[in-house]
Amino acid sequence: MRIITLLTDFGHADPFVGIMKGVILGINPRAQIVDLCHGVSPQDVLEAAFLLDCSYQYFPKGTVHLVVVDPGVGGMRKGLVAEGRHGYYVAPDNGVLSYLFASGEIRRVVEITAEAYLLHPVSQTFHGRDVFAPVAGHLSRRSGIDRFGQATARSVRLRLPVPAKRGSRVLVGSILHVDRFGNLITNISGRQISALHPERGITVSIRGQTMRGLQQSYDRLKPGETGAILGSAGYLEIFANQRSAARLLKAGRGAAVRVEARGRRRRR
Amino acid sequence: MRIITLLTDFGHADPFVGIMKGVILGINPRAQIVDLCHGVSPQDVLEAAFLLDCSYQYFPKGTVHLVVVDPGVGGMRKGLVAEGRHGYYVAPDNGVLSYLFASGEIRRVVEITAEAYLLHPVSQTFHGRDVFAPVAGHLSRRSGIDRFGQATARSVRLRLPVPAKRGSRVLVGSILHVDRFGNLITNISGRQISALHPERGITVSIRGQTMRGLQQSYDRLKPGETGAILGSAGYLEIFANQRSAARLLKAGRGAAVRVEARGRRRRR
Amino acid sequence: MRIITLLTDFGHADPFVGIMKGVILGINPRAQIVDLCHGVSPQDVLEAAFLLDCSYQYFPKGTVHLVVVDPGVGGMRKGLVAEGRHGYYVAPDNGVLSYLFASGEIRRVVEITAEAYLLHPVSQTFHGRDVFAPVAGHLSRRSGIDRFGQATARSVRLRLPVPAKRGSRVLVGSILHVDRFGNLITNISGRQISALHPERGITVSIRGQTMRGLQQSYDRLKPGETGAILGSAGYLEIFANQRSAARLLKAGRGAAVRVEARGRRRRR
Numbered sequence: 129m130r131i132i133t134l135l136t137d138f139g140h141a142d143p144f145v146g147i148m149k150g151v152i153l154g155i156n157p158r159a160q161i162v163d164l165c166h167g168v169s170p171q172d173v174l175e176a177a178f179l180l181d182c183s184y185q186y187f188p189k190g191t192v193h194l195v196v197v198d199p200g201v202g203g204m205r206k207g208l209v210a211e212g213r214h215g216y217y218v219a220p221d222n223g224v225l226s227y228l229f230a231s232g233e234i235r236r237v238v239e240i241t242a243e244a245y246l247l248h249p250v251s252q253t254f255h256g257r258d259v260f261a262p263v264a265g266h267l268s269r270r271s272g273i274d275r276f277g278q279a280t281a282r283s284v285r286l287r288l289p290v291p292a293k294r295g296s297r298v299l300v301g302s303i304l305h306v307d308r309f310g311n312l313i314t315n316i317s318g319r320q321i322s323a324l325h326p327e328r329g330i331t332v333s334i335r336g337q338t339m340r341g342l343q344q345s346y347d348r349l350k351p352g353e354t355g356a357i358l359g360s361a362g363y364l365e366i367f368a369n370q371r372s373a374a375r376l377l378k379a380g381r382g383a384a385v386r387v388e389a390r391g392r393r394r395r396r
Numbered sequence: 397m398r399i400i401t402l403l404t405d406f407g408h409a410d411p412f413v414g415i416m417k418g419v420i421l422g423i424n425p426r427a428q429i430v431d432l433c434h435g436v437s438p439q440d441v442l443e444a445a446f447l448l449d450c451s452y453q454y455f456p457k458g459t460v461h462l463v464v465v466d467p468g469v470g471g472m473r474k475g476l477v478a479e480g481r482h483g484y485y486v487a488p489d490n491g492v493l494s495y496l497f498a499s500g501e502i503r504r505v506v507e508i509t510a511e512a513y514l515l516h517p518v519s520q521t522f523h524g525r526d527v528f529a530p531v532a533g534h535l536s537r538r539s540g541i542d543r544f545g546q547a548t549a550r551s552v553r554l555r556l557p558v559p560a561k562r563g564s565r566v567l568v569g570s571i572l573h574v575d576r577f578g579n580l581i582t583n584i585s586g587r588q589i590s591a592l593h594p595e596r597g598i599t600v601s602i603r604g605q606t607m608r609g610l611q612q613s614y615d616r617l618k619p620g621e622t623g624a625i626l627g628s629a630g631y632l633e634i635f636a637n638q639r640s641a642a643r644l645l646k647a648g649r650g651a652a653v654r655v656e657a658r659g660r661r662r663r664r
Numbered sequence: 665m666r667i668i669t670l671l672t673d674f675g676h677a678d679p680f681v682g683i684m685k686g687v688i689l690g691i692n693p694r695a696q697i698v699d700l701c702h703g704v705s706p707q708d709v710l711e712a713a714f715l716l717d718c719s720y721q722y723f724p725k726g727t728v729h730l731v732v733v734d735p736g737v738g739g740m741r742k743g744l745v746a747e748g749r750h751g752y753y754v755a756p757d758n759g760v761l762s763y764l765f766a767s768g769e770i771r772r773v774v775e776i777t778a779e780a781y782l783l784h785p786v787s788q789t790f791h792g793r794d795v796f797a798p799v800a801g802h803l804s805r806r807s808g809i810d811r812f813g814q815a816t817a818r819s820v821r822l823r824l825p826v827p828a829k830r831g832s833r834v835l836v837g838s839i840l841h842v843d844r845f846g847n848l849i850t851n852i853s854g855r856q857i858s859a860l861h862p863e864r865g866i867t868v869s870i871r872g873q874t875m876r877g878l879q880q881s882y883d884r885l886k887p888g889e890t891g892a893i894l895g896s897a898g899y900l901e902i903f904a905n906q907r908s909a910a911r912l913l914k915a916g917r918g919a920a921v922r923v924e925a926r927g928r929r930r931r932r
Contacts (some may be wrong), residue, residue, distance in 0.1 A: 131689055133682060140408060140676060141435035142450045146401060148631055149430045150455035157456070160693075162685045167677035170577050171638050183679045186793065187686035188693070191535075199638055202613030252613055254628030257454065298437035308675035309706050345738030345788055360790030370707050370735055407844035408676060409703035411719045414669060418723035421667060425696075425724070438845050467906055470881030520881055522896030525722065598773050626928045 130268040131160045131191040132292045135180055136256065137168035138196070144254070148261040150197075151247060155265030164193070171199040173224050174286055175381075178304050179225035182361040184215050190271070194256075194264040207240035207259050208283055209273045216273070218264045220255070223286035230288060241277035291316045297324055297389040303334075304363070310372020316364040324389035332356040333386040335367055335377045336359040344347055345366075347392035352376070398536040399428045399459040402482060403438035403448055404524065406623040408466070412522070416464075416529040419515060423533030432461070441492050442554055443649075446572050449495035450629040452483050458539070461486035462532040470520035475508035475527050476551055477541045483540070486532045488523070491554035509545035559584045565593055565657040571602075571649055572631070578640020582653045584632040592657035600624040601654040602634055603645045611635075620644070666804040667696045671716055672732040672792065673704035680790070684732075687886050688781060691801030700729070706845075707735040709760050709893045710822055714840050717763035718897040720751050726807070730800040731755040738788035744811045744819055752809070754800045756791070759822035766824060777813035778889040781829060786811075827852045833860055833925040839917055840899070846908020850921045852900040860925035868892040869922040870902055879903075888912070902909035 132152060139143040145166055152159050153245045164183055168176045175323075176197040184193055191214075198205075198220045208223040212233040217225055221239070245266050247258040264278055291301035291314075301316040312334070321330060332339045342364075343355045343368060349369040354376060359365035364387065368376050400420060417429050425456040436444045440493035444465040452461055459482075466473075466488045474489040478576070480501040485493055495582075496502045508514075508527060513534050514523055515526040531544055559569030559582075569584040581601070589598060600607045611623045617637040622644060632655065636644050668688060674680040685697050700719055712733040720729055727750075734741075734756045742757040748769040757775070764770045765886045772914070776795060781802050783794040793899055799812055825849075827837030837852040857866060868875045878900075879891045885905040890912060895901035900923065904912050 131686075133686070135679070135682075137576075139435070140433070142573075142575045143433040143447050144576075145402075145429055146432035147451050148452070149455045150399075150401070150459070152426065153430070153652070154454070154456045160689065161430075162682055162689070162697075164682035165673070165676070167680040170640075179679050183683050183686070186683045186690070188690045191686070200613075200615050203615040251628040252611075252625060257628060305678075307678045308673075308680075343788075344738075347736050347739040351495070357788060358785040360793065365789070405844075407703070408701070410841075410843045411671070411701040411715050412844075414671075414698055414700035415719050415722045418667075418669070418719070418727070421698070422722070422724045429698075468881075468883050471883040519896040520879075520893060521901070525896060597718065 130156070131162055131187060132264050132268050133162045133164040133187060133191060133193045134166070134196075135164040135168065135176060135193065136196040137165045137170050137172065137176065138166050138256070140166060142190070142258065151257055152265040152268070155262060155388050156269045159253075159265060159268045165197050171197065173197050173199070173222050175305060177224045177226050177279065180224070182230070184233070187215060189214055190216070192216045192218065192264050192268050192288055193208060194260055195224050196256035197224055198222065201255050207255065207263070209240060209263060209267065209276045210234045211273050216267055218267065220260075221283050223284045224287040224392065225283070226288055229283075229285055237280055237283050238273045239277045239280045242275060245276060251360050255314050276301055289315050291320060297391060299324065299387045301364075301385050301387070303379060303383045303385060304374040306380055308376045310357070310368070310374040311365040312373050312383070313359055313361070313376070314364045314366070314378055315334060316385065316387055318358045318364070321364065324387070326389035328390040330390065331388050332364065332366065333388070334378050334383060337377060339366070383391045398424070399430055399455060400532050400536050401430045401432040401455060401459060401461045402434070402464075403432040403436065403444060403461065404434045405440065405444065406434050406469050406524070407439050408434060412524065416524050419525055419529040420533040420536070423530060427533065436465050439465065440513055441465050441467070441490050443573060445492050445554065447493050448492070450498070452496070452501070455483060457482055458484070460484045460486065460532050460536050462528055463492050465492055466490065466523060469523050475523065475531070476505055477508060477531060477535065478502045478505045479541050479543045484535055486528050486535065488528075489551050491552045492582035493551070494554040494556055497553055502534055504541065505548055505551050506541045507545045507548045510543060513544060517527045519530055553573070557583050559588060561634040565659060567592065567655045569632075569653050569655070571647060571651045571653065574642045574648055577643040578636070579627070580634040580641050580645070580651070581627055582628070582632045582634070584653065586626045586632070589632065589655060592655070594657035596658040598658065599656050600632065600634065601656070602651060603647050605645060614630045614638075665888045666692070667698055667727040668800050668804050669698045669700040669723060669727060669729045670702070670732075671700040671704065671712060671729065672702045672706065673706050674732070674735045675704050676702060679816035680792065683903045684776060684792050687793055687797040687802040688804070691798060692805045693853050695801065695804045696814070704733050706748045707733065709733050709735070711759075711841060713760045713762050713822060716760070717767070720764070720769070723751060725750055726752070728752045728754065728800050728804050730796055731760050732796055733760055734758065734791060735790050743791065743799070744773055745776060745799060745803065745812045746770045746773045747809050751804055754796050754803065756796075757819050761819070762822040765821055772809065773816055773819050774809045775813045778811060781812060825851050833927060835860065835923045837921050837923070839882055839915060839921065842910045842916055845896070846904070846910040848909050848913070848915055848919070849895055849897070849904040850900045850902070852921065852923055854898050854900070856922065857900065857923060860923070862925035864926040866926065867899065867924050868902065869924070870919060871915050873913060875902070882906075
């Protein structure tokens with residue numbers, strides 16, 4: 129019994145996700161299908177790439193991750209199957225696997241061309257149903273990605289938003305994702321903060337507001353107070369205890385975040 | 397292991413769907429339950445009927461489709477179990493199976509009367525839990541619909557919105573569904589367009605805007621440009637590349653859509 | 665094969681729920697995971713407690729219910745595993761099991777301290793992934809809660825909002841939950857109404873509007889008309905046929921509801 133996860137921007141108002149599951153179960157009745165997330169902002173490939181990177185490690189080895197955030201459906205973009213150290217990935221070739229390429233997770237990539245594995249006639253608007261779900265279903269029955277097409281080394285990679293260094297003690301990053309609670313997840317990792325050697329702590333600034341230090345838990349602050357914390361995916365997060373930091377700070381995806389390490393006390 | 401799909405207007409803010417799954421698994425622990433869609437507009441029987449028609453073919457034969465969009469719950473409306481060429485259907489008798497009757501999918505219908513299969517006491521407001529889920533659970537264990545009640549030929553059928561023909565080259569249809577991306581799905585099928593003999597292409601008009609031809613993919617147009625395409629369920633769709641056509645055109649469910657076949661070039 | 669249900673305030677815009685499922689399946693590949701509901705209002709422990717109480721009886725005996733509504737994550741609050749007459753419960757110690765304590769469902773409670781069952785390093789912000797999902801996964805493989813920590817009798821209980829009696833014929837309660845359809849679910853049970861001895865029926869008042877009697881079904885009223893009915897969880901509900909009572913009455917969570925039993929006819 130193999131797990132297949134689904135990560136899409138299909139939302140929950142349509143039967144798109146349900147139909148994909150029907151196709152998968154028609155191919156592999158024993159597949160264990162898990163909804164990873166269907167709330168990716170429409171056509172937001174970078175957001176999906178980030179959410180996938182935060183998630184895949186928590187699934188058993190060999191899990192097949194099916195990603196359908198696909199603004200180029202029906203056009204010239206290719207379809208991919210990738211074999212990673214930890215899992216398998218089936219996705220359009222639009223950069224949605226970029227974080228996995230960057231981290232070294234992905235080892236081999238094949239471009240989907242084998243018509244025998246697709247649902248015919250292939251539609252112009254729903255390759256999740258006609259291309260990616262069938263390939264994931266077949267892959268969950270039997271490992272090995274080569275039967276789906278030719279190996280390729282030229283797949284699309286997004287330019288990932290990395291924090292900029294300003295001198296030895298300052299990083300300027302940005303908000304990558306706003307979660308359901310209004311927490312603002314940045315692209316600044318705990319490791320990058322440590323590299324600033326913050327012996328006397330840090331300050332975090334966003335939208336003209338500056339917060340001191342990293343909190344140990346949300347509830348260390350009073351309800352509605354904003355602070356910074358190391359989030360569950362290893363990235364710096366801005367939060368407001370029991371409130372939405374996004375709303376309080378009027379900040380969203382792309383907003384700039386500045387981290388400054390406080391130096392040793394200067395002698396006068 | 398039999399698949400049971402769930403199609404409801406219950407949304408995701410309440411445990412209604414979860415409770416139905418508990419009831420089903422109590423009856424058949426081996427049922428494979430798939431959420432088809434829970435985002436049907438509240439009490440919108442016609443929308444549910446359309447979404448079911450777009451979906452059932454993609455599930456394995458013998459799948460049980462459980463539909464609970466049920467404004468008449470607790471009143472005089474009956475409950476149905478239907479046997480189709482492809483699947484089984486459990487639903488209130490309010491027209492939600494109308495497309496399946498119209499296409500010939502459904503072969504036999506039984507009115508649910510056998511009290512032994514229901515959850516007692518049957519509530520006045522949640523037959524999804526007390527009537528339809530138990531019946532679907534039992535049906536998934538053993539085929540045969542006759543044990544649930546008497547055969548009936550008088551079930552409710554909705555008047556389905558069909559496009560009107562205006563002369564030999566014009567069809568006037570309407571928007572049946574707006575999907576998550578703001579794509580406007582019409583009730584005009586690809587076959588109906590072909591029957592206009594559009595040797596020189598078609599024009600599609602909605603809300604005073606006219607689009608020429610059918611696109612091969614969304615991304616043939618510039619971002620934000622509107623166009624028409626043959627959608628994945630076989631119906632004409634109006635879209636805007638990477639934007640919401642519903643918002644751009646201020647069009648929603650019920651809006652009129654006009655398709656005109658361009659004739660042969662006239663000789664002057 | 666054991667069922668694990670998930671009840672959270674995680675919504676559907678993030679992969680939180682999917683990640684928890686990955687962790688569970690890594691521990692017990694045969695677990696049958698059911699989404700009970702992820703639409704609890706953010707950090708609303710009382711709402712989650714109420715929804716759990718309305719739901720657990722509909723799952724097979726021995727089901728593991730995992731509840732993650734957890735404003736105190738990463739702080740001083742403890743984690744619990746509880747054994748009940750009907751099911752098992754894994755949750756933060758913040759009162760989310762209060763209804764189950766009040767009804768006598770819960771028999772024994774253990775405070776989670778056994779590090780061996782957790783996912784390390786335990787994050788400061790996502791104990792659903794690092795504490796509660798792993799414990800639920802292990803519990804679904806083998807019964808017995810004592811291996812997770814020490815028994816405790818001092819877990820947090822919320823003060824549950826109970827209706828106030830005003831004389832022998834009047835109850836004043838409040839709205840506990842607004843469902844997807846805008847139905848207003850009160851904290852007044854059918855049993856409490858019966859105890860008023862309403863030989864000549866009742867009147868129900870909310871927001872200056874008074875309704876007479878209990879309806880037998882929604883559709884006994886005209887579309888848009890408001891009425892009262894005994895809901896599927898055994899509580900009095902205010903509804904509007906085919907409309908949202910919440911919107912029509914401008915009433916929400918916490919609004920006061922007055923039930924008055926009409927006495928015997930007085931002799932003049």
